[in-house]
Amino acid sequence: MAEDLNITASTNKTEQYTTLIPQIEALLYDEPDLVANLANISAALKEQFKWFWVGFYLVKDNELVLGPFQGPVACTRIALGKGVCGSAWEQAKTLIVPDVDAFPGHIACSSLSRSEIVVPVFHNNEVVAVLDVDSELLDQFDETDTRYLEQIVKLVSFK
Ligand code: SME
Numbered sequence: 143m144a145e146d147l148n149i150t151a152s153t154n155k156t157e158q159y160t161t162l163i164p165q166i167e168a169l170l171y172d173e174p175d176l177v178a179n180l181a182n183i184s185a186a187l188k189e190q191f192k193w194f195w196v197g198f199y200l201v202k203d204n205e206l207v208l209g210p211f212q213g214p215v216a217c218t219r220i221a222l223g224k225g226v227c228g229s230a231w232e233q234a235k236t237l238i239v240p241d242v243d244a245f246p247g248h249i250a251c252s253s254l255s256r257s258e259i260v261v262p263v264f265h266n267n268e269v270v271a272v273l274d275v276d277s278e279l280l281d282q283f284d285e286t287d288t289r290y291l292e293q294i295v296k297l298v299s300f301k
Contacts, residue, residue: 159290181210188212225249230260259283265300
């Protein structure tokens with residue numbers, strides 16, 4: 143049963159993630175529905191970090207299709223290799239973009255987005271989705287985000 147999140151006021155990223163992760167585990171516990179779980183992860187991350195946009199794109203028929211997210215409306219479909227999301231999918235690895243204007247082929251769903259991290263989600267060694275996080279500020283993401291966001295997406299079960 144979902145309750146209010148315990149949001150830490152700390153600005154230390156590690157503390158923010160370590161407070162949040164057990165709560166995400168509790169939200170996902172015993173809930174097999176993929177959309178429900180991706181929706182709650184997006185909401186929990188948005189609430190703790192106040193990022194501009196947090197959400198998932200799901201691989202469907204060899205395209206990324208917009209899934210559960212928190213933030214302004216976004217592009218619905220992204221091709222393999224296109225933008226940061228399509229590149230993270232193609233390369234099957236987390237990509238950090240400190241300045242989206244310096245990323246060739248960045249897809250500007252919103253001109254307010256300035257930096258971004260995209261984390262692939264794997265099932266049976268294949269990328270089945272990506273988690274996309276956008277900030278309105280430059281250079282907001284680092285190895286701490288990579289480490290914990292990769293840990294968070296592993297909590298999702300894609301049966
Ligand atoms: N900026 C992304 C597109 C998705 S939106 O930002 C939500 C990209 O270049 O992949």
